[in-house]
Amino acid sequence: MAKFVELWVYLSATPLFGLTATIVTYVIAHAVYARLGQAPWANPVLWTVLVLVAVLAITGTPYPTYFAGAQFIHFLLGPAVVALAWPLWLRRAELRRRAGALLVAALVGGAVASGSAVALGWWLGLTPELLRSLAPKSVTAPVAMGIAEQLGGIPALAAVLAVLTGLVGALSAKYLFDALRIAQPEVRGFALGTTSHGIGAARALQVHPGAGAYAGLALGVQVLLATVLMTALGRLLSS
Amino acid sequence: MDTLRGFACLLLCQSAGELLARGASLGLPGPVLGMLILLLLLRVEAVRRPVAAAADALLSHLSLLFVPVGVGVIAHLDLVAHYGARLLLVVLLSTWLGMAATALLLRKLWQRAD
Numbered sequence: 001m002a003k004f005v006e007l008w009v010y011l012s013a014t015p016l017f018g019l020t021a022t023i024v025t026y027v028i029a030h031a032v033y034a035r036l037g038q039a040p041w042a043n044p045v046l047w048t049v050l051v052l053v054a055v056l057a058i059t060g061t062p063y064p065t066y067f068a069g070a071q072f073i074h075f076l077l078g079p080a081v082v083a084l085a086w087p088l089w090l091r092r093a094e095l096r097r098r099a100g101a102l103l104v105a106a107l108v109g110g111a112v113a114s115g116s117a118v119a120l121g122w123w124l125g126l127t128p129e130l131l132r133s134l135a136p137k138s139v140t141a142p143v144a145m146g147i148a149e150q151l152g153g154i155p156a157l158a159a160v161l162a163v164l165t166g167l168v169g170a171l172s173a174k175y176l177f178d179a180l181r182i183a184q185p186e187v188r189g190f191a192l193g194t195t196s197h198g199i200g201a202a203r204a205l206q207v208h209p210g211a212g213a214y215a216g217l218a219l220g221v222q223v224l225l226a227t228v229l230m231t232a233l234g235r236l237l238s239s
Numbered sequence: 240m241d242t243l244r245g246f247a248c249l250l251l252c253q254s255a256g257e258l259l260a261r262g263a264s265l266g267l268p269g270p271v272l273g274m275l276i277l278l279l280l281l282r283v284e285a286v287r288r289p290v291a292a293a294a295d296a297l298l299s300h301l302s303l304l305f306v307p308v309g310v311g312v313i314a315h316l317d318l319v320a321h322y323g324a325r326l327l328l329v330v331l332l333s334t335w336l337g338m339a340a341t342a343l344l345l346r347k348l349w350q351r352a353d
Contacts, residue, residue, distance in 0.1 A: 113337025
């Protein structure tokens, strides 16, 4: 037993642990998700995060130790944002034709998502630091961190809130759109990508390729709009 | 080999984006500028096939990439214990409002255009 504990202490402190745990848990969660007919509540990101948080809490592994391995996956978020140029390029003709409507919808939708979060949070008595971390929550996590930093929020918390927002969208979009009788896959995808960025886009992509492309586009547009508008706001606030 | 070439292309675009972001202090994150650079670069025929392979590989597992950040919630458990219920309520309502606003507006705009 003592030998096993010694071995665990050694293994859990190497980067190998964080990387292996993340990929293995995700692969299993994804298999279960596919098995359950891609039910929204079986979302693989949600369950992978919950299982890993439980494992870290039970074994008393600090987050930095886990991240030493998980950072290799985290790093790929940067190239993934660059890669969004590809689905945009594929649909460039269609997008150019619809650019005006898409831009207006992205601007209004993003402003409603961010503005209502800050207003509601303020009304519920959240601290200014929390409100500043909430503002960029509809933008993909790596970019939300940068914006939160410029606004004077907590970058790591902003990233967690962005992931939570992504999960809320991915889990509930189907029911919301059905209730609102919105049937067009492109509209559903674009709305999901606008508020719930990459996690929403991943969900949209699994449901319908057209919805996925529009969700990817929405995510890209939101990144551009939010960084330009919110950093301008940040400079205004700090000046 | 295509995937690897495409990945090299993505990294080069991101690096160029980071250089531009730091050098010109545009306020845009490096990867976003990298995406815009790649969008221009895709006019070159030879770039397309490798980029398509790498982009498909990365974007088909996009949700996995958010896991490390999501697990980061464990570093903020004190905030969650204190503000968790309120934060969840805020995120739920604001996400639904944002999604509904985007979808209803876009449907209206497209109906008018057609």
